[in-house]
Amino acid sequence: MLHSLLKIVLTLSISPLIRFVHGSINPVEIHEQHFFDSVTREPFFIKGVDYQPGGSSDVTSKQDPLSDPKICARDIFLFQKLGINTIRVYSISPDLNHDACMTMMAAAGIYLILDVNSPMENQHLNRYEPWTSYNHNYLQHIFEVIEEFGHYNNTLGFFAGNEIINDGHSAKRSPSYIRAVVGDMKSYIKKNSPRGIPVGYSAADDLRYRIPLSQYLECHRENEPDSSIDFYGVNSYQWCGQQTFQTSGYDQLVSAYKEYTKPVFFSEFGCNTISPRSFAEVEALYSTDMINTFSGGLVYEFTQEPNNYGLVAMDRDGTAHLLHDFVALQNRYTAIESNEFQMIRKNAISLMAAAPLPACKDKYENIQIDEQVPQDLAKDLVRKGVDQKRGKYLSLKDSDLVSEFDIYDENGVKLNGKCKMEVVNKIEILQSDDEHVSQPKESNPDPREPPRQAEKQKEKESNAASFLTLSVPSAFFWTTCFLYFALHCNAF
Numbered sequence: 001m002l003h004s005l006l007k008i009v010l011t012l013s014i015s016p017l018i019r020f021v022h023g024s025i026n027p028v029e030i031h032e033q034h035f036f037d038s039v040t041r042e043p044f045f046i047k048g049v050d051y052q053p054g055g056s057s058d059v060t061s062k063q064d065p066l067s068d069p070k071i072c073a074r075d076i077f078l079f080q081k082l083g084i085n086t087i088r089v090y091s092i093s094p095d096l097n098h099d100a101c102m103t104m105m106a107a108a109g110i111y112l113i114l115d116v117n118s119p120m121e122n123q124h125l126n127r128y129e130p131w132t133s134y135n136h137n138y139l140q141h142i143f144e145v146i147e148e149f150g151h152y153n154n155t156l157g158f159f160a161g162n163e164i165i166n167d168g169h170s171a172k173r174s175p176s177y178i179r180a181v182v183g184d185m186k187s188y189i190k191k192n193s194p195r196g197i198p199v200g201y202s203a204a205d206d207l208r209y210r211i212p213l214s215q216y217l218e219c220h221r222e223n224e225p226d227s228s229i230d231f232y233g234v235n236s237y238q239w240c241g242q243q244t245f246q247t248s249g250y251d252q253l254v255s256a257y258k259e260y261t262k263p264v265f266f267s268e269f270g271c272n273t274i275s276p277r278s279f280a281e282v283e284a285l286y287s288t289d290m291i292n293t294f295s296g297g298l299v300y301e302f303t304q305e306p307n308n309y310g311l312v313a314m315d316r317d318g319t320a321h322l323l324h325d326f327v328a329l330q331n332r333y334t335a336i337e338s339n340e341f342q343m344i345r346k347n348a349i350s351l352m353a354a355a356p357l358p359a360c361k362d363k364y365e366n367i368q369i370d371e372q373v374p375q376d377l378a379k380d381l382v383r384k385g386v387d388q389k390r391g392k393y394l395s396l397k398d399s400d401l402v403s404e405f406d407i408y409d410e411n412g413v414k415l416n417g418k419c420k421m422e423v424v425n426k427i428e429i430l431q432s433d434d435e436h437v438s439q440p441k442e443s444n445p446d447p448r449e450p451p452r453q454a455e456k457q458k459e460k461e462s463n464a465a466s467f468l469t470l471s472v473p474s475a476f477f478w479t480t481c482f483l484y485f486a487l488h489c490n491a492f
């Protein structure tokens, strides 16, 4: 009742920018081939961008895309303007602190899909000679990433690899190693993470390998039940300019993955050979043609880099200039939030049926799966856990949420007023003395049965008037950060 009332209010609200602060940031989980909010049970479609300012090679032990809270404040404000719910980041350094950026993202309702690899030494597989790089140091690195990010509710999933297989040679050598890394990551998560964070792979835009690899990574092996992926990311640049579901070949993509038992989504899309981009494919991606098979996608990419795929150009001093493509995508993402599109998505999901996991075959077309991968290399690290600070949400000040940088719209007009992200989720921060004692999985409350009473009580205690930080000095203390959305940059 309250829920539907709220919806009506939402629909009727004068400004489309007004949203309401609702509950906490809920983990997203997978059932069959779809993502769901683990608490509300609403289907979750990925609507996002790839985010790696400066490119992956710009990651050092001093900076990465989620280490600078000031840059995050600017960009999360823009994520919300763009209308997205997820970003994908290609590499981070687990030596840096990401708490502030992850807190802001959680408060703003933005999820993260994170690749665990980086271009730095010992932090990725060598695609042609994977046996030279699949070692203790590599595993240590990827487990550190998991250890840190697995503690944030808004970590939606991890990519075990991105386009590792991209030619005939890598297709011979790497598939078994990719599957081994997926298995190691899933074992680590099962043993050490507070919840079951999904693990996937992001495939290059090459039909020779993309489909057989998806089948190989999906299939079930009796003796290694945890080595199949939880979701599959497809990088696709086949819809360029004015196309249709048929002329783009999206129809064939859908047929190829129709029977797939895991969620599939575009981990990269947005062909730029015809520029400016109109992103007409967005409408197809979130329509009845595709939503049974695809769980949305991520546009490549947020910042303008030399390869010219950007939505926003950044100056060295941090000033942001929205490009034409930003506005085009913003309009597309706004359009698919119409009531009609929302109803379509809801109804589609209810028709889904469970499919059994196919058993692994001996051979897959165009890829070779018989490399002997060292067994049990990860065993000790999985059992002991790696020594790594765990991510946690912080309490932030109102001023932390405001962009310090100037932002110009696509016409070169500077946005005036405060460019402040809107807080849509209340972040409750629980800190305990024994932060470093790992918590047994069983102690997690069933997400389907939230502690209603406690929740109600907390609700009462919160004050919606303004940003409020409330801390009780005891072993456990709750900090309730609550903010009602304030003035935004007027120009939007």
Ligand SMILES: *[C@@H]1O[C@H](CO)[C@@H](O)[C@H](O)[C@H]1NC(C)=O
Residues within 6 Å of the ligand: 024, 025, 026, 027, 038, 039, 153, 393, 426, 427, 428, 429, 447
């Ligand atoms: C994280 O998600 C759980 C539900 O699984 C919820 O109880 C908790 O409050 C969330 N934490 C935050 C900080 O939002």
